[in-house]
Amino acid sequence: MDYSNNYSTTSYGAQGGASGGGFLPGSQTDSPSTGKRSYGKDTLRPVTIKQLVDAHHPHPDAEFFMIDDSECTQVTFVGQVRGISTQTTNITYKLDDGTGIMEVKVWIDAEAFADPADPSNQKAKPVEQGYARVWGRLKAFNNKRHVGANIIRPIQDHNEIQYHLLEATAVHLHFTRGPLESLQQANQQKALGNGAQSNGYNQGFDGAAAGTNAGGTKGLAPGASRAARQVYTTLMNAPQTHEGLHLQDIATRANMEMAEAHKGADELMQMGLTYTTVDDQTWAILDV
Known part of the structure; x- marks a missing residue:
């Protein structure tokens, strides 16, 4: 559009x-x-x-x-x-x-x-x-x-x-943040300069940045739990379609219990960083 x-x-x-x-x-x-x-x-x-x-x-x-x-x-x-x-x-x-x-x-x-x-x-x-x-x-x-x-x-x-x-x-x-294409170009240039991968649209409405680097979830809010960080890293780095990843797939890739993965995904959604797609068990990064 x-x-x-x-x-x-x-x-x-x-x-x-x-x-x-x-x-x-x-x-x-x-x-x-x-x-x-x-x-x-x-x-x-x-x-x-x-x-x-x-x-x-x-x-x-x-x-x-x-x-x-x-x-x-x-x-x-x-x-x-x-x-x-x-x-x-x-x-x-x-x-x-x-x-x-x-x-x-x-x-x-x-x-x-x-x-x-x-x-x-x-x-x-x-x-x-x-x-x-x-x-x-x-x-x-x-x-x-x-x-x-x-x-x-x-x-x-x-x-x-x-x-x-x-x-x-x-x-x-x-x-409020500019065209997606402009942000992607700016982030690519920034990544070339410092080796980080970031995305300006992964910033929740509460202002908690969600950009990541090769080492993990650098931009998450300081109070984010370990489970939230694991789920976020998995969603950011795992190959997936536009529908995101099913909770079972997230848990397997992150070596987590299903309940723990679900808790982490819920926490990310409350932070405005993820949302459910085709059903309540399939999650994706809010990256429009």
Whole structure:
């Protein structure tokens, strides 16, 4: 994926889609009175609700928000529907993604809404306690934020929830730490100079560096246990696919008991350095 200022992303099944530069229906035009925006500035970004809550205006008169010090117009996120309120002019959904709660407003086209034969009214609708994906724009009214949705649809495949969180993490790392390719080049040059192998993306959100050298787990937090260090070294050095290594394979390679290896892997996950992939027993380094 290309996460530059005009990054593109997958459409996730949205009609009209986010492919082709991340544009959405209705996203390429603003109020006629503004006339301030251009097509090139309108992008689609995967986010968490906490990022929406923490977003800020670059200056008091700005009509857009900044996330990770980058301009953000259209956003997409996934959450569980905690409540639905139907009004005359709009339907308000209250979504929770585990990082926060955000209201999502969908404006009702009276004629289309009243016509049961209209194809748009035959689509599946989000339901309470179900999961939904939203595409829209972050707005503020009377100091209260909400997302004005272009599209909202229920989640059919729950793998999409995890995929979205991983993609939001990848984009966050891109804007806060730079493109992966640049970091890899810098780390390769550094390795040539001091013989160390490092990777700037192996630094957890808690700030604990996870770079390693030929001797072991140099960059782990000082309080990391012996088991965590063994598991981390094994994951970093053992040949593997993008799915990572199964816990039994980790234990065998590190000459550890299964319980000890599992304890070490859990500790690394709490530090933000590893995650489970195809199942709860398969682990990989968080290296997006």
